[in-house]
Amino acid sequence: MIAAMTNANPNIRLDKRDLILTKGSEVMLRRGYHGTGVQEIVQAAGIPKGSFYHYFASKEDFAVHALEFLYAPRLQRYAQALGDRSLSPCQRILTFYGELLNHFRRQERPQYHCFIGSLSFEMAEPSQPIGLQVESILQRSVDILAQCLTEAREAGELNAATDCVELAEFIANAWEGTLMRMKAGANAAPLSVFLHQLERLLTPSP
Amino acid sequence: MIAAMTNANPNIRLDKRDLILTKGSEVMLRRGYHGTGVQEIVQAAGIPKGSFYHYFASKEDFAVHALEFLYAPRLQRYAQALGDRSLSPCQRILTFYGELLNHFRRQERPQYHCFIGSLSFEMAEPSQPIGLQVESILQRSVDILAQCLTEAREAGELNAATDCVELAEFIANAWEGTLMRMKAGANAAPLSVFLHQLERLLTPSP
Structure with missing residues (x-):
């Protein structure tokens, strides 16, 4: 909720981050850390790779x-x-x-x-x-x-x-x-x- | 020792299998199961890929x-x-x-x-x-x-x-x-x- 007050479009921003976290962690649980690349995470979340790096610095x-x-x-x-x-x-x-x-x-x-x-x-x-x-x-x-x-x-x-x-x-x-x-x-x-x-x-x- | 009695060249056979198990499990511990392919295992053991399948049916x-x-x-x-x-x-x-x-x-x-x-x-x-x-x-x-x-x-x-x-x-x-x-x-x-x-x-x- 603090983030929601500081972003221009807070809901979309928060939802997309949560989506990446939810879908990405499911993949990582199934395939292990080493078996999961950023590519698999963005595919699971259905977002372009650039969006991932908007939210996270790295895997x-x-x-x-x-x-x-x-x-x-x-x-x-x-x-x-x-x-x-x-x-x-x-x-x-x-x-x-x-x-x-x-x-x-x-x-x-x-x-x-x-x-x-x-x-x-x-x-x-x-x-x-x-x-x-x-x-x-x-x-x-x-x-x-x-x-x-x-x-x-x-x-x-x-x-x-x-x-x-x-x-x-x-x-x-x-x-x-x-x-x-x-x-x-x-x-x-x-x-x-x-x-x-x-x-x-x-x-x-x- | 039972295997040693049934193979033509028992020591080489046993040693190579042990080598693959030792080196391969080190790689798998470091990179996880999904992050490790048969390729990484044979590279770590310094053997050709065919040798792996002589001893093991699969990863x-x-x-x-x-x-x-x-x-x-x-x-x-x-x-x-x-x-x-x-x-x-x-x-x-x-x-x-x-x-x-x-x-x-x-x-x-x-x-x-x-x-x-x-x-x-x-x-x-x-x-x-x-x-x-x-x-x-x-x-x-x-x-x-x-x-x-x-x-x-x-x-x-x-x-x-x-x-x-x-x-x-x-x-x-x-x-x-x-x-x-x-x-x-x-x-x-x-x-x-x-x-x-x-x-x-x-x-x-x-």
Whole structure:
């Protein structure tokens, strides 16, 4: 909306950029970063090549912005779910992951397209801007979880000695690995295991 | 060694296949599956294109065999470490991951090339043979860990009610996600978090 106030024709400009980000990231997810050229991105978006360079300096710059474009709304939904005061902090976390499990269970063959996973494995080392963007998104998700775990500790749902930042990081990493296993096996069973172990982790020791 | 008994010139044959697998998987790790053609693989191995098709039916067939080639020795080392009777079962697990943590801590910028991670994110869905191979390797590693956890439970190091197969799967997935985070942030800190949480998971509740 800030951009809309500074551009002559804000809607067209914003829509075209979103279109390139949407269609281009679909291609990149399917073909990998190296397997996708600017040519494939503009073809998927149905725009001339010059338009691409109007919005992005390079393929790398596109990938950095596509990550933000795809994950900012997901992080917002995560923060909303984990800030829902109608549930206790631990219930919010278990409800969020429980709903994701149900979502994937309803699919005959779970489809999960993890842009952050694929870009991270392919590009985090060779490209510092992509590595930093992936790291920033993962860290923001850990921060949201750590905040909720801290509320849980304060509410007595977790032991007083719990290191909430560390526990948040461990759970977030376990979740990423769980998604990877679900993808490899085309099966939602690893998500049930995750949820069950999460319940154990979110129960205070007697 | 079985192959060596059935071929006229066994050593040359085996060496060239290993060479293609070694050099080709390095290229594929760097450029992704889609970004790597048979041409790049044979160039890296310094062999004519025809030789490639003497050993592999296709690029996909190459990827399936490269996964086995790279991971069979790693799984063997994992099984050896987790079968070391000079340590208690839980000590074997903590020692194994502790040594990996030290290995990565010694590097200024942790380098980790995860063929299984990158192939899994890029190819597990579009290619069933690659998905099945990735899944098989992950499952074999879970089996090794589950076996050791079962011994730990029998030795009283874990609660009698522990579901060792489920715990093994959770730990294995958490480990994969931890490696991904280390890769994104070029930092071994996530491994310390993993090891610390692993120590907690491998301590029986009072």
